[in-house]
Amino acid sequence: MTDVADRIGNVTRQRYEQLVGQAKELIAQVARAQFSLGDMALEIEPMRSVGGSMPNGTDDLFTVTESL
Numbered sequence: 710m711t712d713v714a715d716r717i718g719n720v721t722r723q724r725y726e727q728l729v730g731q732a733k734e735l736i737a738q739v740a741r742a743q744f745s746l747g748d749m750a751l752e753i754e755p756m757r758s759v760g761g762s763m764p765n766g767t768d769d770l771f772t773v774t775e776s777l
Contacts, residue, residue: 717725 715722720728
């Protein structure tokens, strides 16, 4: 039987380290996915020049959602 000091929460230290490692990998996957999605979005709709959504000085709001 394992000693209470060998446990973190309800799991053994070994299982804790395993779970933390898996959690870190999942977080890294999410971060990579977010950057990849951003790159894809920029390919579809590149950044606009200075002036943002109204570069011609018009009052018409042209959003990325509208362009897509």
